[in-house]
Amino acid sequence: MNDAVNAAWDDLRALAGGTSGTRTLSELFADPGRLEAFATRLDLPGGPILFDWSKTHLDTPLAAAFTRLADACGFAERRRALFAGEPVNLTEGRAAEHTAQRGVGNDATVEEAAALHERMHMLVEAIHQGALGEVRHLIHIGIGGSALGPALAIDALSRDGAVVDVHVVSNIDGCALEQAFAACDPATTLIAMASKTFTTIETLTNATSALAWLRENGVADPYGRVVALTAAPDRAVEWGIDETRVLPFQESVGGRYSLWSSIGFPVALALGWDEFAAMLDGAAAIDRHFLDTDGADNLCLRAAFADQYYTRLRGCQTRAVFAYDERLALFPSYLQQLEMESNGKRVTTAGQTVDGPTAAITWGGVGTDAQHAVFQLLHQGTVLVPVDFIAAIQPGDALDPAHHRILLSNCFAQGAALMAGKGSDDPARAYPGDRPSATILVDDLDAATLGALIAFHEHRTFANAVLLGINPFDQFGVELGKAIANQIEQGGVRFDPSTEALLAAAGIGD
Ligand code: F6P
Numbered sequence: 001m002n003d004a005v006n007a008a009w010d011d012l013r014a015l016a017g018g019t020s021g022t023r024t025l026s027e028l029f030a031d032p033g034r035l036e037a038f039a040t041r042l043d044l045p046g047g048p049i050l051f052d053w054s055k056t057h058l059d060t061p062l063a064a065a066f067t068r069l070a071d072a073c074g075f076a077e078r079r080r081a082l083f084a085g086e087p088v089n090l091t092e093g094r095a096a097e098h099t100a101q102r103g104v105g106n107d108a109t110v111e112e113a114a115a116l117h118e119r120m121h122m123l124v125e126a127i128h129q130g131a132l133g134e135v136r137h138l139i140h141i142g143i144g145g146s147a148l149g150p151a152l153a154i155d156a157l158s159r160d161g162a163v164v165d166v167h168v169v170s171n172i173d174g175c176a177l178e179q180a181f182a183a184c185d186p187a188t189t190l191i192a193m194a195s196k197t198f199t200t201i202e203t204l205t206n207a208t209s210a211l212a213w214l215r216e217n218g219v220a221d222p223y224g225r226v227v228a229l230t231a232a233p234d235r236a237v238e239w240g241i242d243e244t245r246v247l248p249f250q251e252s253v254g255g256r257y258s259l260w261s262s263i264g265f266p267v268a269l270a271l272g273w274d275e276f277a278a279m280l281d282g283a284a285a286i287d288r289h290f291l292d293t294d295g296a297d298n299l300c301l302r303a304a305f306a307d308q309y310y311t312r313l314r315g316c317q318t319r320a321v322f323a324y325d326e327r328l329a330l331f332p333s334y335l336q337q338l339e340m341e342s343n344g345k346r347v348t349t350a351g352q353t354v355d356g357p358t359a360a361i362t363w364g365g366v367g368t369d370a371q372h373a374v375f376q377l378l379h380q381g382t383v384l385v386p387v388d389f390i391a392a393i394q395p396g397d398a399l400d401p402a403h404h405r406i407l408l409s410n411c412f413a414q415g416a417a418l419m420a421g422k423g424s425d426d427p428a429r430a431y432p433g434d435r436p437s438a439t440i441l442v443d444d445l446d447a448a449t450l451g452a453l454i455a456f457h458e459h460r461t462f463a464n465a466v467l468l469g470i471n472p473f474d475q476f477g478v479e480l481g482k483a484i485a486n487q488i489e490q491g492g493v494r495f496d497p498s499t500e501a502l503l504a505a506a507g508i509g510d
Contacts (some may be wrong), residue, residue, distance in 0.1 A: 004072035005469070009312075011065045016313040019224045021473045023069070023432040025055055025419045040299060044285045045278070046448030050441040051456075055307045056386065056417050057314075057436055063296035063487045066305035069467060070355040076294075083291055085252065087110050089473035090349055096473045097252040098458065100259035102284040102451075104291065112250065116262065123227070127190070128163070132225070135164055138182040140266045142194030143170040146229070146339055147261030149454075150194070150266045152330040153279065156450050159327060161395060162270040164190075177209055186217035191226045194263050196255050198228070198235035200209075201485075203235045213237035229262040256337050257458060267388055267447075275447040275454035282451030290459040300456055304463035306438065310386045311360045320378065321364035324391040324449045327445055331390065335457055342461045342472035349471050360466050364388075368410045377433050378418060387437040389415055390453070394444040424487050432487045 015021065026252035028034055037060065039052035058066075081088050085106030100109035102119075124210055125220070129136055147170040154166045191210045195203045207226070214222035225485045226245065228236035233248040249261030259267075260280055268276035287301065296302045310316040321332045343359035365374070367389070378385055391411045395404035414437070421433015440456075442449045465472035487493040487504065491510045503509040 002072070005069065008065065008069035008072045010158070012062070012069060012309075012313060013059055013226075015065055016309070017439050018445070019487060020059050021057065021313065023057075023059070025057065025436065026055070026434070028059055029054075031059075034059075037227070038302075040297075042289060044452050045281045046446045046449065046450075046452060047443035049443070049452060049456075050439070051303070051448065052439040053306055053441070054435050055415055056298075057308050057309060058302070062309065063302070063305060067295040068310065069308075070301060073466050075466050079291065082462065083287075087417055088471075089254075090471055091474045091476070093250040094473070096254055096257065097250060098254065098257035098283045099284075099287045099455075100258055101249075101253060102280045102287055102289040102455070103132075104284050107136075109250065109252065114263070116247070116249060118266060119274050120262050120268060121152075122267070123245070123247060124273055127269060132190065134188045135190050135269075136194055138164050138166045138190040138266055138269060139165055139210055140168045140192040141177075141186060141203055141210060142168075142192075142229070142263070143200060143202045144337060144341075145255030145458075146194040146196060146200075146203070146257050146263055148256070148330070148334045149263060150240075152334045152454075153259065153264070153267045153447075153450060154270060155330050156327040156445065157267070157271055157275060157447055159481045163272070164266075166266045166272040169206055170202065170290065172205055174209070177206050180335065181213055184220055187430065189225065190215070192229055192265055192267075192506050193226055193236070193239075193241070194229040194265075196231045196249075196253075196258060196263075196290075198230045198239065199231040201482075204239075211459075227265065229265050230234060253305070255475075259454065261400045271447070278447035279451035282453075283450030284451075284456035286452045286455035286459065287361075287449075290455075298463075300459035301463045303438065303456075303460045304467055306436075307360070307460070308465050308467050310355055310384070310436070311450050314384060316360060316384050316386055317357070318361040318363055318383075319386050319388070320374075320390045321362060321390065322367045322370050322411075322414075323364070324367040324407055324444060325391060325396065326366060327396050328390060329366045331453075332362065334454070335364075337424065338457055340459050341475050341478070343465050343468065343470060344477065345468075345470045345472075348469040350469070354468060354470060358470060359464070367391075368407065373412065375414065378435065384435065385436075387415075389437060389439045389440070392442045392449075394446040396445060411439070412499075 035054050038054035041048050041050045060252055074468045075089045083105050085097050086095050088096050097105055097109045098106045101113045103110055145186035147168050151168040169176050169180050206359045211222040214225055226241050228246045230236050231249050231251045233246045236246045237243050253261050264276055321335055323331045339362045345358050346354055348354055389411050391408055418437050420437035421431040424430040462472055488509055
């Protein structure tokens with residue numbers, strides 16, 4: 001860390017240990033301008049989204065000190081480099097050009113991404129017009145970033161019906177694939193093989209079994225039913241997929257940032273091209289906000305300030321995200337990969353050990369279910385967990401409006417209760433309060449709003465990485481376990497006594 005960064009952290013520690021950090025949330029609300037300062041409504045293509053960070057401990061002096069930290073960390077320059085398509089992923093010498101998929105970024109990449117999208121659009125239209133016969137089901141096979149985005153988007157946006165019924169299969173556990181087979185008619189099923197590298201063992205194994213299932217069930221040309229979504233088109237062709245059904249995307253799009261590329265094919269196929277395009281538009285509006293707004297007015301940066309405050313200055317090891325919306329049930333899992341794979345690092349971009357915590361553990365669930373399961377700890381446990389609530393003003397259901405009213409009342413009640421707490425003569429019944437939460441309130445959950453929500457979190461993750469001085473775009477931590485699994489498969493290598501005993505008990509290895 002350079003001197004300016006150290007000095008900025010010293011200022012922040014002093015503020016956190018002094019007047020700023022010691023005022024309770026309720027005391028902070030004595031400032032009549034607090035709500036206006038920390039709850040901001042953005043008008044976006046899918047309708048407004050309210051980003052309410054007023055129930056966090058951020059105050060004006062802290063926000064100003066974090067802005068000085070961001071300056072010392074070269075935030076503006078790193079953001080410029082990101083959007084310019086410069087190799088911000090230093091360890092792999094690569095750019096991170098997911099925003100270009102949405103039309104915001106380096107001109108040449110934006111143009112190339114648009115051409116690749118057009119190719120996907122044409123294939124989607126051709127399939128809709130019957131070029132591959134009747135298509136009623138899609139088994140989307142991929143893992144990590146090649147599965148979580150499509151799974152989230154399909155689950156969130158297809159409740160009112162879809163022209164193709166999508167099943168996302170990621171796990172190598174055959175039970176996952178069998179479950180999809182049971183729900184699909186082989187004669188009208190397409191397989192999407194989604195893999196950036198086209199080398200991932202889970203995806204290749206699952207795809208091989210899916211082809212066998214098609215063949216065993218009377219499909220004469222199983223390969224003719226496969227569409228590949230990949231940044232390694234040559235490997236897909238080599239694997240046997242005709243190049244007319246290979247939808248490439250650019251190498252500079254990271255796996256967990258790839259929903260916007262051809263990895264989003266299931267969204268376009270099942271919900272229509274306009275929905276996919278709307279998702280990109282919603283995300284692009286957040287890109288522009290992130291690119292054009294400075295300091296704590298930049299909502300992604302403001303959220304990162306709060307994240308750093310809790311992780312670094314208050315010692316919080318986790319952050320919880322609760323979607324008060326069944327359609328966003330997969331959002332916490334999506335964020336887990338985005339945040340933990342991006343910022344779960346221990347070295348800086350300069351290769352030095354980071355002198356403090358990096359990413360918090362992201363966890364969460366859906367409200368109101370979680371209230372009856374884990375909220376006890378949030379209200380009365382001994383660890384402080386900052387919470388994000390996400391909810392929509394418009395219901396996703398057509399039932400008695402009481403459902404949605406009660407859902408939202410509960411969401412807002414939890415934030416209020418965490419903050420206010422409640423005294424009692426009986427210690428078991430006392431709530432300490434002063435527990436922080438942020439609330440993201442969307443108007444209506446449509447494709448554009450979902451795109452905006454995801455892009456907001458992408459940039460929040462990037463902003464956190466800049467404040468920590470780390471590279472959010474590599475993931476070397478996942479490689480060692482994969483390599484050892486390969487050694488086990490190949491045999492001939494000895495491991496520790498515990499691992500050897502487990503292998504022997506399962507009858508694996510030699
Ligand atoms: O193992 C981690 C990872 O590389 C993720 O980053 C990625 O999203 C996932 O595996 C799948 O990789 P691929 O898309 O290349 O199959």
